[in-house]
Amino acid sequence: MEFNQRSIISIRDFSREEIEFVVGKALEVKQGRWHDALSGKVLASLFFEPSTRTRLSFDAAMVSMGGRVVGFADAGVSSTKKGESLADTIRTVTGYCDVIAMRHPVEGAARLASEVAGVPVINAGDGANQHPTQTFLDLFTIHEEFGRLDGLKVGMLGDLKYGRTVHSLAKALSLFEVEQVFISPPSLRMPEGIIEELRQGGTAFQEVEEIDQVQGALDVLYVTRIQKERFADFQEYERVAGAYRLGHRELSALGGQCRVMHPLPRVDEIKPEVDSGGNAIYFRQAHNGIPTRQALLGLVTGTIS
Numbered sequence: 001m002e003f004n005q006r007s008i009i010s011i012r013d014f015s016r017e018e019i020e021f022v023v024g025k026a027l028e029v030k031q032g033r034w035h036d037a038l039s040g041k042v043l044a045s046l047f048f049e050p051s052t053r054t055r056l057s058f059d060a061a062m063v064s065m066g067g068r069v070v071g072f073a074d075a076g077v078s079s080t081k082k083g084e085s086l087a088d089t090i091r092t093v094t095g096y097c098d099v100i101a102m103r104h105p106v107e108g109a110a111r112l113a114s115e116v117a118g119v120p121v122i123n124a125g126d127g128a129n130q131h132p133t134q135t136f137l138d139l140f141t142i143h144e145e146f147g148r149l150d151g152l153k154v155g156m157l158g159d160l161k162y163g164r165t166v167h168s169l170a171k172a173l174s175l176f177e178v179e180q181v182f183i184s185p186p187s188l189r190m191p192e193g194i195i196e197e198l199r200q201g202g203t204a205f206q207e208v209e210e211i212d213q214v215q216g217a218l219d220v221l222y223v224t225r226i227q228k229e230r231f232a233d234f235q236e237y238e239r240v241a242g243a244y245r246l247g248h249r250e251l252s253a254l255g256g257q258c259r260v261m262h263p264l265p266r267v268d269e270i271k272p273e274v275d276s277g278g279n280a281i282y283f284r285q286a287h288n289g290i291p292t293r294q295a296l297l298g299l300v301t302g303t304i305s
């Protein structure tokens with residue numbers, strides 16, 4: 001399976017076999033294999049948008065395997081502020097590193113960057129579009145929990161319109177035998193393009209507005225934040241803010257056993273009472289960003305195979 005020098009832009013670029021391969025490599029990394037695999041490698045971490053988990057876990061992944069990190073966490077301290085184009089920034093940074101991880105507010109920015117870069121580019125989120133490394137770590141976490149990706153029923157709750165993590169996840173899960181349930185207000189439904197793709201691919205799915213309308217038990221409920229920063233109209237945001245607050249009562253309606261995931265950060269969509277119960281796996285999910293990103297960094301730089 002060829003990953004050396006490959007950019008990671010969209011989960012759509014990966015087959016089921018390739019996803020299983022990455023999940024397997026992340027498991028090897030978590031089990032202690034590939035120690036120091038990134039020794040001597042440099043990551044350029046270019047974050048034009050805020051981040052806690054993605055940026056810090058990329059940094060920690062690199063450093064803890066012997067690599068180094070350069071970059072910025074705020075576009076305001078880069079020459080973007082002086083009017084430099086993204087393409088020129090990437091052409092320049094290419095000469096300073098072995099791999100680039102980039103988050104940018106514009107959809108398609110990562111693809112553009114990969115076309116002008118001389119090193120692999122890893123998309124750390126482009127607007128409301130894609131967040132493929134989040135999806136790899138989500139799939140790794142589900143696999144860790146159930147020992148498989150097939151034969152599950154996965155619900156996604158909240159802002160399915162602007163939430164890039166659920167766009168990538170829905171597409172990835174459609175490669176497996178997974179029934180998907182989308183729970184959102186009508187104005188925040190999964191985009192029609194994705195729904196149509198699932199329909200054409202024969203994926204089993206249902207769309208509902210309320211948690212109580214979900215038929216049968218879920219194995220996983222993937223909760224998302226209402227993406228305030230992506231609304232053009234603040235009044236529209238206020239109409240849907242606080243639409244869902246997951247607590248013990250709602251979990252009982254979903255069968256009581258389902259694992260609760262969330263890409264984080266959360267605002268108020270999961271009540272703190274869920275944190276300490278056996279359902280919550282969202283902090284373990286966030287920690288799985290380390291082995292998953294270590295595996296991806298090693299694969300694209302050719303130090304893990």
Ligand code: CP
Binds near residue numbers: 051054055134263265
């Ligand atoms: N899950 C995620 O992308 O979190 P950050 O925005 O903190 O990176």
